[in-house]
Amino acid sequence: MNQCDDRSAEEGVGSMRGIILRSTGSWYQVSEWESRVVFGCRAGGRMRLDGERSTNPLAVGDIVRFEANGKEEAGLITAREERKNAIVRRSVNLSKETHVVAANLDRAFLIATVSQPSTSSGFIDRFLVTAEAYGIPTTIVFNKCDLVMSGGKASELLDYMVGLYETAGYDVLQVSAKTGLGLPELKAAIAESGVNMLSGHSGVGKSTLINQILPGLDLRTGDVSDSHQKGKHTTTYAEMFPLPSGGYLIDTPGIKGFGLVQLEKEHLHHYFPEMFALLSECKFHNCLHRSEPKCAVRKAVEKGLIAEERYLNYLDLYENFDAETNYR
């Protein structure tokens, strides 16, 4: 049962519903559900929920019950609603604990680039597997397209990467935060879902894109190699911004990638949609598409119907699975 319903009954009229925009460990910014007024909240003692091994029982995107504590726009969080999903990574210090990066995501936007820097398909595929496992639809956004000269090497790579992921069944956008190319399409896609997360390597232009989408914010950009950014809370904490369309946009600064938490090696191939679609045509129902006879996936790779690069990334993830569970 929904914990919110549970507890609101006993807490009565003073209780409000809100969504966590920001968390610094012991203090939270909570946006009241209807008015969107932001309250500064602390968490009540009951927040560590049974059976959870995370260092942070409350995360960005969590929907909570809270009570105003008399002072203006300050309150106490009393309960958390059940999560639809949560992106987690292993806690920095405690190997068996996890850190919840964000919860209740409706869509992820993976920002990638083909130059300055170039994003590898290995990184993209690892992200996609994680998102598939959590049931979060993903749009791949190639930014910095203004740097791509037609006919050049970067242009070839861009065409190849776009084809790779469109063929695999993903939505792909080509944008430039600098020139505004493709931004109307990106804004429209973001307005379609409730809670959207922007992810990607440092330096691909996440903050620049968010500044274009929400011009009032004025986020710091271009500090890729800025030494004072290291070790600060910005390396671990996500932040959520309300959108005029009614939804939210989450920035995940400094998060290089997500680990394959709670995922079984033998199920990895389920999260490559174009391979999963062919599983029923393999001779063995539990085919791992490695060296089994009469494998429909390998046949499709040979025929060029499934991209070899995606298949090789699958094999690589499979072979190095134990290492991959250690978050990088």
Ligand SMILES: Nc1nc2c(ncn2[C@@H]2O[C@H](COP(=O)(O)OP(=O)(O)O)[C@@H](O)[C@H]2O)c(=O)[nH]1
């Ligand atoms: N040429 C070009 N540069 C961009 C674009 N978007 C971002 N940048 C630059 O890339 C650098 C990193 O951007 P930033 O938004 O801080 O990346 P983040 O680490 O992903 O948040 C900055 O110097 C930006 O000015 C783009 O579309 N085209």
Ligand SMILES: [Mg+2]
């Ligand atoms: Mg940034």
Ligand SMILES: [Zn+2]
């Ligand atoms: Zn197979």
